[in-house]
Amino acid sequence: MINAGVNNPPKTYSAETGLSSLNREVVKMENKMLTVEQAYKAMFYFLEHQYELTKSDEIGGLLGFMDWTLWSDSSTPADPAMWEDWLVAVKRAL
Incomplete structure (x- = not known):
């Protein structure tokens, strides 16, 4: 299971x-289609689950930079450069 x-x-x-x-x-x-923001959050949840399984410091650090809930307005990840990197990755995938 x-x-x-x-x-x-x-x-x-x-x-x-x-x-x-x-x-x-x-x-x-x-x-069903995801927005770019929803896809980012889905990736975050996936990595969060992997962190819970492995306790990997590398994944934990990445999650810290990616966390969308750090700021009170929840408008960007903790590290805004992560959003820019995500947009580049989305363009590559398309």
């Missing part, structure tokens, strides 16, 4: 469909 988060039920494998419940969620999300 894969547990995707504290508040989420464990993801289980279904022998009938061959898809885990997590994969079925992915199929449902296939046609």
